[in-house]
Amino acid sequence: MPITRVTQSILHSSTANMVQRQQRRLLDAQLTVATQKRIRTLSDDPTGAGQVLNLRTQLAQTQQFLRNVDRATSLANAYDTALSQADTLLARARELVVKELNTAATSDTTREVTAVEIIGLREQLIQIANTRVGSQFIFAGHASDAPPFSSVVPSAAAGGGNTGTGVVSQIAVSDVSRVTGHQYQIVFTSPASFDVLDVTQGTTLSAGNVFTPGANITVAGITLQVTGAPAAGDTFDITSTAAGAYAGDGGEIRLEIEDGVLTPINLTGAQTFLGAGLPGGLDIMDLLNDVVEALRGGDEATLAASLDRFDAAQRQIVGQQAVIGGRQNLLDSTVARLEDAALSTENLISSIEDVDLAEAISEFTRVESAYQASLGAAARVIQPSLLDFLR
Amino acid sequence: MSSFVGSIGGILNTGRQGIFVNQIALRVTGQNIANVNTPGYTRQRPIFDPSAFGNGVSVRTIQQLRFRFYDAQLSTEQQSLGSLSVKQEVMSRLEAIFNETSGTGISTAMRDLFQSLHDLSSHPDGTAQREAVRTRAGSLGDVFAAVRGRVEATRRDADLQSKALVTQVNGLTAQIAALNDQITRQTTSAQAPNELIDQRQRLVNELSQIVSIQTFEDGPSLTVMIAGGHPLVEGVNAAELSTREDMANGGMSRILYHLPGGVTADITGRISEGKIGGLLAVRDGDVVEQLRQIDQLAAQLMTRFNLQHRLGTGLDGVSGRDLFSQAPVWSAPGPGSTSNVGQTGSAIVDQSLLTFQDYEVRFTSATTYDLVNTTTGAALATGATYTPGSAIVFDGISITLDNLAGPPLAGDVVRVNSYTGASGSLTLDPAVAGDLRALAAGLSAEPGDNRNALALAGLESALAMGGGTATFANFFEAALTRLGVRSRQVTSDLEAQTLVVDQVQTLVDSLGGVSLDEESVNLIQYERAFQASARVISAVDEMMQTIIAMV
Numbered sequence: 001m002p003i004t005r006v007t008q009s010i011l012h013s014s015t016a017n018m019v020q021r022q023q024r025r026l027l028d029a030q031l032t033v034a035t036q037k038r039i040r041t042l043s044d045d046p047t048g049a050g051q052v053l054n055l056r057t058q059l060a061q062t063q064q065f066l067r068n069v070d071r072a073t074s075l076a077n078a079y080d081t082a083l084s085q086a087d088t089l090l091a092r093a094r095e096l097v098v099k100e101l102n103t104a105a106t107s108d109t110t111r112e113v114t115a116v117e118i119i120g121l122r123e124q125l126i127q128i129a130n131t132r133v134g135s136q137f138i139f140a141g142h143a144s145d146a147p148p149f150s151s152v153v154p155s156a157a158a159g160g161g162n163t164g165t166g167v168v169s170q171i172a173v174s175d176v177s178r179v180t181g182h183q184y185q186i187v188f189t190s191p192a193s194f195d196v197l198d199v200t201q202g203t204t205l206s207a208g209n210v211f212t213p214g215a216n217i218t219v220a221g222i223t224l225q226v227t228g229a230p231a232a233g234d235t236f237d238i239t240s241t242a243a244g245a246y247a248g249d250g251g252e253i254r255l256e257i258e259d260g261v262l263t264p265i266n267l268t269g270a271q272t273f274l275g276a277g278l279p280g281g282l283d284i285m286d287l288l289n290d291v292v293e294a295l296r297g298g299d300e301a302t303l304a305a306s307l308d309r310f311d312a313a314q315r316q317i318v319g320q321q322a323v324i325g326g327r328q329n330l331l332d333s334t335v336a337r338l339e340d341a342a343l344s345t346e347n348l349i350s351s352i353e354d355v356d357l358a359e360a361i362s363e364f365t366r367v368e369s370a371y372q373a374s375l376g377a378a379a380r381v382i383q384p385s386l387l388d389f390l391r
Numbered sequence: 392m393s394s395f396v397g398s399i400g401g402i403l404n405t406g407r408q409g410i411f412v413n414q415i416a417l418r419v420t421g422q423n424i425a426n427v428n429t430p431g432y433t434r435q436r437p438i439f440d441p442s443a444f445g446n447g448v449s450v451r452t453i454q455q456l457r458f459r460f461y462d463a464q465l466s467t468e469q470q471s472l473g474s475l476s477v478k479q480e481v482m483s484r485l486e487a488i489f490n491e492t493s494g495t496g497i498s499t500a501m502r503d504l505f506q507s508l509h510d511l512s513s514h515p516d517g518t519a520q521r522e523a524v525r526t527r528a529g530s531l532g533d534v535f536a537a538v539r540g541r542v543e544a545t546r547r548d549a550d551l552q553s554k555a556l557v558t559q560v561n562g563l564t565a566q567i568a569a570l571n572d573q574i575t576r577q578t579t580s581a582q583a584p585n586e587l588i589d590q591r592q593r594l595v596n597e598l599s600q601i602v603s604i605q606t607f608e609d610g611p612s613l614t615v616m617i618a619g620g621h622p623l624v625e626g627v628n629a630a631e632l633s634t635r636e637d638m639a640n641g642g643m644s645r646i647l648y649h650l651p652g653g654v655t656a657d658i659t660g661r662i663s664e665g666k667i668g669g670l671l672a673v674r675d676g677d678v679v680e681q682l683r684q685i686d687q688l689a690a691q692l693m694t695r696f697n698l699q700h701r702l703g704t705g706l707d708g709v710s711g712r713d714l715f716s717q718a719p720v721w722s723a724p725g726p727g728s729t730s731n732v733g734q735t736g737s738a739i740v741d742q743s744l745l746t747f748q749d750y751e752v753r754f755t756s757a758t759t760y761d762l763v764n765t766t767t768g769a770a771l772a773t774g775a776t777y778t779p780g781s782a783i784v785f786d787g788i789s790i791t792l793d794n795l796a797g798p799p800l801a802g803d804v805v806r807v808n809s810y811t812g813a814s815g816s817l818t819l820d821p822a823v824a825g826d827l828r829a830l831a832a833g834l835s836a837e838p839g840d841n842r843n844a845l846a847l848a849g850l851e852s853a854l855a856m857g858g859g860t861a862t863f864a865n866f867f868e869a870a871l872t873r874l875g876v877r878s879r880q881v882t883s884d885l886e887a888q889t890l891v892v893d894q895v896q897t898l899v900d901s902l903g904g905v906s907l908d909e910e911s912v913n914l915i916q917y918e919r920a921f922q923a924s925a926r927v928i929s930a931v932d933e934m935m936q937t938i939i940a941m942v
Contacts, residue, residue, distance in 0.1 A: 004901060005901045005902070005904075005906065006901070006906065007900050007901065007904030007905055007906040008427050008428075008904065008905060008906060008907050009427075009428075009900045009904040009905070010897050010900045010901060010904060013893070013896065013897075013900070014893070014897065017893055041483075041486050041487075041490060041875075041878075042486050042489065042490065042871055042872075042874060042875030042878060043482075043483075043486060043875045043876075043878040043879035043882060044875075044879075045875075046871075046872045046873075046874075046875025046876040046878075046879055047872060047875075047876075049491075049871065049872065049875055050868040050869065050871055050872035050875070053491055053498055053864070053867075053868045053871065054864065054865065054868050056498070056502075057498070057502060057851075057864040057868075060502045060505075060506065061505075061851065061852075064505070064506050064509045067509070067510070067513075068509060068512075068513060071513040134514070134517075135516060135517070136514075136516065136839060140839060141837070141839065142833065142835060142837030142838070142839040142840035143837045143838070143839060144516060144837070144838055144839025145516055145838040145839070249837065251835075251837060251839060251840055253839060253840075253841055254841070254842075254845060255512060255513060255841075255845070256509065256512070256845060256848060256849065259852055260849075260852065262845060266839075385907055385908060385911075386907070386908040386911040386912070387907070387911055390911065390915075
């Protein structure tokens with residue numbers, strides 16, 4: 001729109017407006033250089049700002065997945081170690097049995113030595129199966145707050161026809177290598193003496209023992225105390241569970257390691273050591289208990305048959321190791337993928353919200369010189385007046 | 392012939408008139424120069440009339456260089472400018488509240504919560520991880536509440552500002568009416584009180600920035616019409632604007648118009664421009680929309696989390712617990728409805744049925760109503776019997792309406808939904824807040840069971856919003872993008888409008904502004920004419936001397 005008549009107020013206001021606009025541009029350019037961010041408020045680039053937010057969420061998710069993979073990897077490593085130990089241990093047990101079978105003249109004594117050694121291995125296996133990572137028992141399934149496997153657990157019960165006041169006040173395993181799994185009975189022949197019977201074998205282990213209330217009575221590795229006053233004819237039955245009972249559950253634990261990918265990260269004891277749910281699964285605890293029993297009972301046939309079972313047990317452990325190995329491979333490749341994804345997301349965020357510094361600085365310089373030029377022009381336009389020339 | 396031979400006295404008179412007229416012209420020039428920096432001042436110039444038969448000159452009038460059309464244009468453009476400038480202020484305040492580029496806010500709080508749930512799925516028995524989930528869930532609620540509080544404060548401030556502006560309007564209209572009175576009394580057939588007219592025009596310009604008006608001249612006085620054709624100033628009378636709290640709109644003000652001895656009217660919906668128009672529009676537009684968005688997000692988030700959490704079991708073996716408080720049931724009378732009927736009780740009866748859509752109970756008589764889902768338009772009930780004090784149950788919501796101030800009138804509407812206010816009431820369920828074991832990480836009570844924690848963490852990627860099209864984060868990003876686009880639009884509109892106003896102002900100034908150079912020229916011109924007129928008198932004097940000397 002052509003202005004035909006220029007007045008003082010037009011000159012002043014247009015100069016002021018022009019300088020204002022240039023100053024705003026200058027401030028904007030300066031902020032861009034100072035923050036090195038292209039998007040400082042939503043309205044700078046609404047779509048870009050939304051995209052950045054979206055990408056940040058993705059990035060946080062990816063980083064979370066990386067943490068989950070970390071957790072899964074550390075568990076896999078713990079399983080791998082435990083399984084290797086179990087494998088070595090089974091190989092050693094098998095060796096002992098082979099040696100026992102190959103020895104021409106074996107005696108009860110040498111067999112008992114082997115039995116005790118295998119009991120030791122069984123106890124170690126239980127320790128391995130009770131491995132903890134942090135506070136979690138890793139073979140326990142969902143019931144991860146308590147050890148999933150127990151060794152032998154003894155218990156005593158007073159006979160139904162007892163007339164005295166005697167009670168079993170304490171019972172514990174004192175020597176696991178001597179625990180047989182047989183049922184025993186303490187029979188009071190008088191208030192002051194008792195016999196000990198092996199009910200399973202129908203033999204008397206000792207007779208006429210002197211009873212002192214509260215004193216330790218040890219029967220086949222199990223120590224108990226009877227207090228009170230038992231009467232003649234009172235009995236106490238002593239039993240023990242087989243070693244290796246499982247108290248965990250079959251709970252599978254999964255973690256999300258990629259968007260929507262829930263990968264299992266645990267092995268349960270039921271599966272690994274008891275063979276539950278595995279084709280041709282074998283109860284390894286049972287195997288060791290059987291071997292001990294066969295050694296003590298001189299059962300050569302069972303011993304010989306156990307060799308195949310040992311092979312199967314080792315295959316089972318190795319099979320589980322293979323499962324863990326597969327998981328480790330998956331986790332390794334996932335880490336690589338996630339790290340790539342995180343990097344490219346970061347680059348994308350940067351490309352949207354960061355400025356090219358060289359460009360920003362040259363833009364700043366351009367705006368700055370435009371500002372200076374407009375100030376210079378303004379100074380020369382406002383100054384003169386006709387009055388300066390009227391003399 | 393005698394008429395051409397003027398008397399010597401006649402010449403003297405002509406010279407006297409010349410001196411007189413040029414003195415007036417010099418005074419006008421002086422006035423122009425003196426007011427070179429007075430805002431709203433319009434330059435004046437004397438209009439000379441030569442007297443008949445060579446009898447000198449007279450000043451017919453002192454004219455203002457004002458063009459009504461430019462004034463009207465400036466007033467119109469300033470109304471838009473006023474509207475846009477307040478809109479831009481409010482929008483940039485909203486933007487600052489939702490500034491997620493700095494990394495604090497709802498989006499970050501949501502991310503943190505999901506992260507803590509993932510950590511919980513890694514360590515479902517960990518006390519630290521449970522504590523983290525509880526803390527993060529609690530602070531998500533705090534962030535929502537803080538954001539809501541700030542948006543509501545923005546809305547209240549906009550409302551307060553519009554109230555203050557209403558008072559300002561009343562002051563301006565009273566002054567304009569008073570000026571109308573003075574101008575009418577001082578206007579003669581020859582001369583208008585120019586400075587008073589300038590003053591009035593300046594007030595009209597000020598008023599244009601505040602409210603949408605139209606003006607027209609009615610003789611010497613100026614009539615100002617406000618939106619809807621009501622006269623704001625008519626002659627010496629000024630109307631009063633006042634405000635009233637609108638309970639149907641969260642206590643926001645409605646603008647009432649009252650002409651003493653005349654009509655009273657509600658003109659809220661008619662003020663579209665000026666600062667008041669802009670504030671009303673942004674207050675009930677973008678700000679409310681933004682509140683709606685975060686309410687929707689909070690309501691759906693809390694409901695989805697609750698439904699999933701209910702499936703799980705805490706370490707204490709209890710299942711079926713909520714994680715958060717339940718979505719609120721909101722109700723308010725519809726616009727224009729009486730407040731006869733109100734809510735006396737409400738509950739969410741089934742979270743899984745909630746739609747987060749808007750409903751209306753429309754009374755068709757004192758005892759019957761229709762129930763309509765206004766989002767989809769579906770009628771849920773038609774001609775249902777209204778029993779005061781008994782619950783109306785639909786889509787998971789139960790609401791009890793009762794006659795608080797009398798029976799409903801046909802046409803009364805109660806609006807109902809299950810999301811408004813949710814962002815202000817996202818708190819942890821008391822059971823979870825009180826006991827970490829209540830957090831249901833598993834589907835069983837076993838400490839190693841992480842299945843529910845996984846499912847809760849999985850909600851991050853679930854397409855839970857927008858009818859199964861967006862994740863929570865997507866929804867929030869879309870809301871922010873929309874806000875950014877709106878704000879950018881307003882800002883660029885404001886820049887454009889500023890240029891338009893500058894241009895029109897330039898037009899006005901080009902015609903009516905004072906140019907010092909021009910006035911300097913005039914000064915010399917009138918001074919010379921004055922000097923010459925004085926010379927005429929001294930010439931006549933000499934002539935008289937000559938004649939007297941002849942005697």
